Amino acid sequence: MHNFLTCDVGHGDIVIDITFPVSLGDYGFPVTAHWDGKSDFKLCCTPQARIALDDPDSADKRKRAWLGALNTEQGLRIREAGIQEMMAYIHHDQQQP
Structure with missing residues (x-):
């Protein structure tokens, strides 16, 4: 996703x-x-x-509901873990001289 x-x-x-x-x-x-x-x-x-997310107040809730409909709980956990790993890598890489 x-x-x-x-x-x-x-x-x-x-x-x-x-x-x-x-x-x-x-x-x-x-x-x-x-x-x-x-x-x-x-x-x-x-x-x-x-999907159209026209209302800023409900956009995150609607996006997460859509993600939940498209993925299993395990798939969502793997997705979030992958995002966290990528962010950690980027942060580490940017700290290098």
Whole structure:
């Protein structure tokens, strides 16, 4: 499961994805190092389904409900553990001289 936004910033709908810090581009992760304000960001996969989260007050709750419907409890735990491991790696890598 991958999360990204689709927004209209004045030029029609575009994909905004800041999942991976630019520094991970050195390791082959899909990042958008330079953005012109009009083009889609790079995604790590082709979207299979999309949901609209129009209400900021309920967006996280709706996203988590959707994730729960698409994954087993074990799958969700593995997903969260993977995110935590990646964040720990990024933090460690950024601390290196």
